[in-house]
Amino acid sequence: MRKLLFLGLFGLMAAVTYAGGYRVSLQGQRSLAMGHTGVAVVNNAELAFFNPAGLVYLENKINVAAGASAVFSNVKYQNSEFGISSETDSAVGTPFYVYGSYRVNDWLTLGLAAYTPYGSSVEWPTDWAGSHLVNNIDLQAIYIQALASVKISDKLSVGGGPIYVNGSVNFNRNLNRTLTDLDGNRSNVTVDASGVSAFGWSASAMYNATEDLRFGINYRSEIMVEAEGGDATFQNVPNSPLTPFQDTQFDAALPMPAELSVGLSYELLDKWLFAFDYNMTYWDVYESLDIDFANATPDSNNPRNYKNSSTYRFGLQYLANETVTLRVGYYFDESPVQSGYFAPETPRNDAHGFTGGLSLHVSDRFSIDAAFLYNRYEEVDESYNYYTENGETVPFEGTYKTSAFIPGLGVTYKL
């Protein structure tokens, strides 16, 4: 009986998860305005993220770019069989970036970068229909990177550098669909870990085929963020030896998957720039989210089974006049979540991204960069089929609809 109960409660623990695809592609307002292209664009210090090899081609000795976005994203869930619906009330996410480069000599430029390529914040109403999978989650990861960009010839450069990651996670869900204390309060667990460190690297190359045509390639390594000794706190657990959940520590690992970008840019009539990027994110590393509890609490294994996913990005830039540069873009972002693994921590299906923006060149040295992104998601009927209860798998099914509107502001400074 007790073993069964354990299985019921934790065999299916649905997740300390962040998001079905918790990649947040907002690493530069100029790039974002052009569909988040940039692996083959030499524009400003945003290259530190998109292709460090290109930093050496920037004209100025010192280049700085910094900015932040405001992510307004909400998800609605409904199930028409039972007439239930819920909507997330997620805090506004504020991913940011700060990049700087310094030209040491004709063939070497050094740089520093800080950015937030992964993260998620989803807050469902407490005790909603999917609360056995997630009530709320907040995942943050800050990447800090030292960079070197080396010119091999006027046509070819290489770049890259080591990455330090500092991450945190806070996640809450109910222990199962029905367990309560005597007063009917749902039993739940919060796992919390912060200050988790990890290391990785990126490497890139840029090739200028002609004056107008560039090619770029950038690879950022997978970084496994391993939380050790995080706090697991159990609330509203019945006072009973049948449910012996006590606060404890946990270990868990979450991958920040590797990403490969290849692309090109083509300049036309001096005023127009077209860019295309292809991203491959190696999500298949995210097979399962496993949480090991330090005490006798049974470990929690949650299949995710993500697949590698592609993103196709297109951008266009137009130099309108001395002060204004206009940009538009589009991308198609394939979800790494496979059908039947649609968990509400990040209920993300394929997205069409429409972007636009502009730069105002306030002076020779200083520009303001603005961009906005509108993500269009189809309404989708999906389920997560790997939650189990007393040995039975119990799908969590419904219709999801996501919206995301993301305005952002940044600055570019060059000296």
Added chain:
Amino acid sequence: MKQYFKYIAILALGIVSCEPEFDNPVDEAGAYSNGEADFSRYVALGNSLTAGYADNALYITGQENSYPNILAQQFEKTQDIQDFTIPFMSDNAGGLLAGGNQITNNRLVLSVVNGDTLPRVYTGMQPTTEVGNVQQGPFSNMGVPGAKSYHLGAAGYGNVQGIAVGTANPYFARFASAPNASVMEDALAQDPTFFSLWIGNNDVLGYARTGGTGVYQLNNLQPSTYADNDITDPNVFASVYSEMVQALAANASGGVVINIPDVASVPFFTRVPVNAIPLDAQTAAALNQQFSAYNTQVLPGLVQAGFITAEEAQSRQINFAEGQNYVTLQDESLTNIGQAIQGAPFNLDPQTAGLLSQLRQATPTDLIPLTSSGILGTPVGDNPNMINGVSVPLGDEHVLTNAEQELIRDATTRYNQVISGLAEANGLAFVDANAMLNKLASDGISFDGGFVTSDFVTGGAFSLDGIHLTPRGNAIVSNRIIDAINTTYNADVPKVNVGAYGTVTYNNEVQ
């Protein structure tokens, strides 16, 4: 420059106001339909099952998970309805106080003591619900634990003064609009547009749960003369039930009536096996030796004397064997041989004669109430040769014999004919709870997490008292009612997800 910022600000505002929208949102008007029914003022009438009584007590979370409250939440998805009001208890402990003295037990919780996982009375807090503290109504859930069919129309059934003398019900006293009010009166005063009625269970259950100590009041048309453990006369039932349905249906758009389950389908009567006595070969042989004279001399002698039939003698044989054995019991329907065997040629002492007077061994059709499980196999006094259910037969109150069950079945069948007949005559939705509970007991009812069955504690349908439903059991009942309403009134009320409703509560604050 400033202008650009302005545009960005406007853009940002537009973004904030942009919400995801479904093509067919379930939370907007028109997603579901009330059909020809009007749920705007729904009133539920009934007994403990309607009140949300569970685990041998009424408490807040049980009331929240009562089927009428579940229904009201689903009705609300089809139209605007008036708040569904409930005379909530003061706590989740469940016991009642009258003038500060506890008059009913706290709820049962599933606890583990010395390795035994059993329902025990929760002692984590003193009850705080004072009967004399009358709640201000009106209340949509008019379910009154303990009420029989003829109680709903009884004036004064909620009079606090009548509780001690048994003419009033403490649960109704808590929320009756006036000491002299009846449940029906308070219900009709709300001018219900829709009603549910599930009453009559206690008309047989009072008899059943006491092991059939009462009588079947067939042809006694005066319910005021009935004892609590009697079976209500079917004609009395028909008359009061019909009166209630007429009164409720007169101004309502519709209603649903629910029939009476077979008592033998609930774990209170099926949990304790009749062959509950384990014996080794040696003990069985010793016991057979004890009963040898009874089996081979007394019974044949009485047949020979024409005192009992050969058939009855056969039914009174006592035999034990290695393994599980049927309990012994006193069956009041047997010929009392107590006097006869004190005389010649048997000349038994009065004590032995008393034990043998209406003795027989149980058969698979007998039922033992859950509350009698504690007595089985215990010694009388400290005498190891006087074991209850073995050498000492169980009393009448500890066994519901097949003959007693026949009376219950007869009454239940007749009540149910009345209920389905009135449903049809008045165009009301009808739910066959009798068939539903039989299905729970035989095959179980499937849901997304497996099967809900009548198994005690583990089956999921019945609370720890073995009679009343868990929240999950209430969800199943609610779905059946919704089915019936949708069919009868051409409505589209969404069902509930059974797996989202819990079963029994664990707690170790017990004594």
